[in-house]
Amino acid sequence: MTKQKTSQGGSLKKFIIALVVLAVIGLGGTLIFYYLRYFDANVTGKEEYLYIHTGEDFNDVYKTIRDKGIVKDTITFAWAARNMKYTNHVKPGKYRLHEGMSNRKFIRMLQLGEQEQVDLSFHVFRTKQQFVGFVSKKLEADSLTLLRYLDSAEFVKQFGLDTDNAFVMVMPDSYKLYWNIAPDKFFKRMYAHYENFWTPERKQQAAAINLTVPQVSILASIVDAEALYDDEMPTIAGLYLNRLRKGMKLESDPSVIFAMNDFTIHRVLNKYLLVNSPYNTYMHTGLPPGPVMLPSVNAVKAVLNYQKNDYLYMVAKEDFSNRHNFAATEAEHKINAAKFHKALDEHNIKK
Template identity: 65%
Template structure:
């Protein structure tokens, strides 16, 4: 006699199958949710960089990310950051963002401090204040903190500089450094480059003309301010060295303009020559106490490889080409000066 299957047994089996299916679906959903939270694309691409300031907390970072719309879903970012313990691993810096980055990739980058360096390129900056302001636009420290070190005799002493001549340490070039570089680390980086530049060969050339690297750079700043064309720099350097060796005043017009602190002056009048300043080389013999601008590498090399000549005087050419007429005697110089003054008058250039 055939036994009938128990209805209850069949129902139980169906229940088990259904439960297994539900469990599989739940696990799949949980896995998908986990994947999306960690590995799914979340960075929007609205901002190219995320800046995290020194001393920032996780809450500061999260506020920036949320306020600037850096991620699509700030809740999943927060959840991921908590689970990856990023809240205790915040590092300052400038972080390059890519659209579609996942929470996991973004958090790993931030927690490891994997920054993209900034490129700092500077040249032709006349004054320390101008330089500090320029640098502060590229890295985290503000201009006041940089100026503080530039003006600190005690701090600069360790590098062998003074507030007057420290500007000679900064050689125009392109540098890569991290955005959150401190003012002290910035100085160390610049000094390392300065020492690398001043090779034994360059120091020997400086010694041969009775100058040290700082004085070479101060003289180079005068050469740079006078020369519109680099090919004329060695000639001007030779002229200035002639005057130094003869004990003559350098009588450099750019030093008067620097002392007056008016860089709009195109015509140095007699009244400017009596400005009471240690930078006025019409009043004081020898080099000024510091550079009148950040000297270029070409100007420094022009002093070291100066042209040997007998020139004592120079005057801008009357054709306004940017070149100079040079002279070995006062008579020729006065004739050159007269031609230039006439040209200024014809163009109604009064100052």
């Protein structure tokens, strides 16, 4: 009887040990299962960024990840995404990918919307169409949508601008923006930077030369288009302000080129001066209704801090240095212009 009890006790002990071993093995297997699905490296190095567009759902994200080979194992990614409840919390954005990221780290980044900001730096653009084309390559918004906002009288009215001069609120600089920033917020960001530049002191400077804030930028755009070298900008600004005060036409070649919408023109011919456009300053007195290019900050400052001079005329130097000969009288200007036109003829520049 004692032997039978001992034998039964030994069997029970072995059974318990076996259960414990199986439990440990099962637990270990479960831990490995979860580790591989959550913590094992899964993101490949095939793509630098994952772009999730506004309005996309998890199926769209999953398709992009699968089609672009962003993860090695899409099944474990989808499993982890469902278990982490990401499938119903998709956030648009531009997400930087790091080779070897685990599903957990990758999904957590997407879940929290931890996207990388875009560095948007720009300088000179001739037209707002060129500008929105550039921006659309950096941000999610397409160029037509961006242009519609600039051309919307209702939208730009909130900034005290109109569709002719709204472009002046875009100031060349470096900006950090989220890739999926909405178009209206993008322009509000541009305007905030513009407003920050226009301090009370600068507004007083504008008033002192009888120009509104937008008009300063419009004149600056002409100055910028004329001057290749920044050190000439205050001189040119002074010249144009002299003409404005005297009620003379500005007669600016860049304004005619803008009116022609042909920026390949190197020689403004008499026939070009007949183009019927409010931007043709040979035909119309005063400033054009909007900028002829996106003016630089230096050009705006040059207008506000213009050089006080007696110049009324300017023409490019005959040495093609991209500098100018300035004149206070028409007679002197004709001599300078003749030298430049002779140089154009000698180099066979007809257009």
